[in-house]
Amino acid sequence: MSLFIDIISWACILCGGFLGVTGAIGLFRFPDFYTRLHAASITDTLCAGLIILGLILQAGFTLMSLKLLMLLGIFAYTAPTASHILAKTAFKCGLKPVLYDQKGGGS
């Protein structure tokens, strides 16, 4: 049973790590700020979630896992807000009008 939990937690952590690296690569591959924001949001959500989930499984039911859960909660709470205001301020500042891909082809 503990082996089973171990395997699941390792799978979670590994997937999380993979997602994180993917997000970071997306940070380089995508053309403009807003699209990069999407790539970053992968790492903010599922990557963080999976890694913390894996850690929780690893820690077992202790105070530590509760704290980790709380961390995840706060994280899930602040991360989208942070990216939202980031996008909004960028949008508001008008420094980077969005790169319409399909429109770029049209006009």
Next chain:
Amino acid sequence: MKTYVLVAILACFWMINSGYLKPLLLGAGVLSIITVLALTSFMNRKDGEAFPIVLLSRRLPGYLGWLVWQIVLANIDVVKRVWLGPASISPVVFRTHASQSSEAAKVLYANSITMTPGTVTLFVRDDVFEVHALTKEGAAEVQKGEMDRRVSALETV
């Protein structure tokens, strides 16, 4: 009612953090919670915005579960596109209507949109959201309005 919920949240927060059951520390916790409550109620009175709770709904756990699943799906999609390269994306900006009545529910909706990779809420103006989506498909997904409907359903307790 809202105060009770806030107290419950704060108490949980304290217990999770502290983990000590000594009377001295519990006393300190009670004291802290009272202090925080006093401060927040003071703030609320000053700025006239109450503590927002949509979180009382019974459907919230169900919604969160659905949201997590949505996030997983969207993640897979975005990851695929990262590896496929920039050619596979088609960023669009579009407007969507939020049918929620309360501010807090709207914010929940906006944040849910942001949280799902591939879509980011750019702007909230009254009940119109401006959303940036990585792909046309993602945009269409939001405009179908399922998430909107689900968040609205949360409001009716």
Next chain:
Amino acid sequence: MLVATALSCIFVRDLFAVIMVFGLYSLLSAGFFLSLKAPDVALTEASIGAGIAPILMLGTLALTRKRSEPQPRAKKSLRSALLPLVVVSLTGVALIYATLDMPYFADPAAPIHNHVVPRYIEQSGQETGIPNIVTSILASYRGYDTLGEAFVIFAAGLGVLALLGFLSDGSGREYWQFEDTANLRHHAVLHVISKILIPLILLYALYVQFHGEYSPGGGFQAGVIFAVAFILYALVYGLEAAYKIMSPVVLRYMMVIGVLIYGGTGVLCLILGGHYLEYGVLSDYPKHGQHIGIILVELGVGVTVASVMMTLFFTFSGRAKRSVLKKQGVET
């Protein structure tokens, strides 16, 4: 990790983005402290280095920006922030040079490892009855030092006040309100989120405050986190609203009260027949007395730090905001 730290060190001169890189640097070094198993230091670094310092620097930047406004290169005035930076980095180089004379890292023969540390580590648990060694050292063995630090912070707050002064109530008031209502609509997300977040942060600060003896933390960190909650409030709801919650006058009193709590604890010990800051006499049982003393002292430190930090922030951003608004007022 070290490589990355060094990298950020080198690139720090690059741009106006210096502040953000500085925040990064703080985070990194905090992580470094953490990997050395020094959570107390890491927490301090995280809250002060990564949190307060960039915010205050932003405030300062807004100020300097305003100051260099009359100069012809007004547009590029941001670069003027670069000069102090170069000076600071030169100082840093000098400091690094100085550290060359210090004992090698983790050298067991270094004086610090032979003198008081063994005693602290081995006996602090028994002598003070407090699990967290760092706290017991700071507040008990080194009570005077910490008292001095509290006074230094107090003095810093006073200095800034004396130099910049609180906002004198001028014509700026109506502009603030205008600005606040303008922001209110567009920041709905931020408002709702911070509404929930602020109580949590406040409670967290108090948690850090009261658990200084058990886990990393204590007055300094708690004060900073507490102040950060208010700064968030000020950022989201506008300075004017924050003034209403925590008026500058109250803050000034709080600064004094905080220092007085610390000093008063010492005096109380004197009255009860002990030495200055000898907490053992505060209760029938020395350990219990230590406990009470440390809690009081930490409270004093926390109050001082929180109020000084808020004062700094309010003063800086108040100045910056006023200058901007004044300019706008002139134009319209």
Next chain:
Amino acid sequence: MFLAATLSIMTVMLLALIRAFAGPGLFDRILAVNMFGTKTVLLVAVLSVLGGQPTFIDVAVVYVLINFISIVAVLRFFEFGRREDEAEEGR
């Protein structure tokens, strides 16, 4: 295996750092810094589980909060600064 987690997070941090230095625009930098911060939090969480010390998570929580607030501060600052620039242009 913890090594794998640590390594991947560090890779992400490194990439984000490069993005922060190379990033063409201001907002790219902020984005990278934000990402860096969140990854630091993860790293701290991993370290705390690795060391078996729940108190480390306190540090992580402080990071999350501080990171969020500094992002808000930076953005508010630029919003504000922009208004100033606008005023300048309007003159």
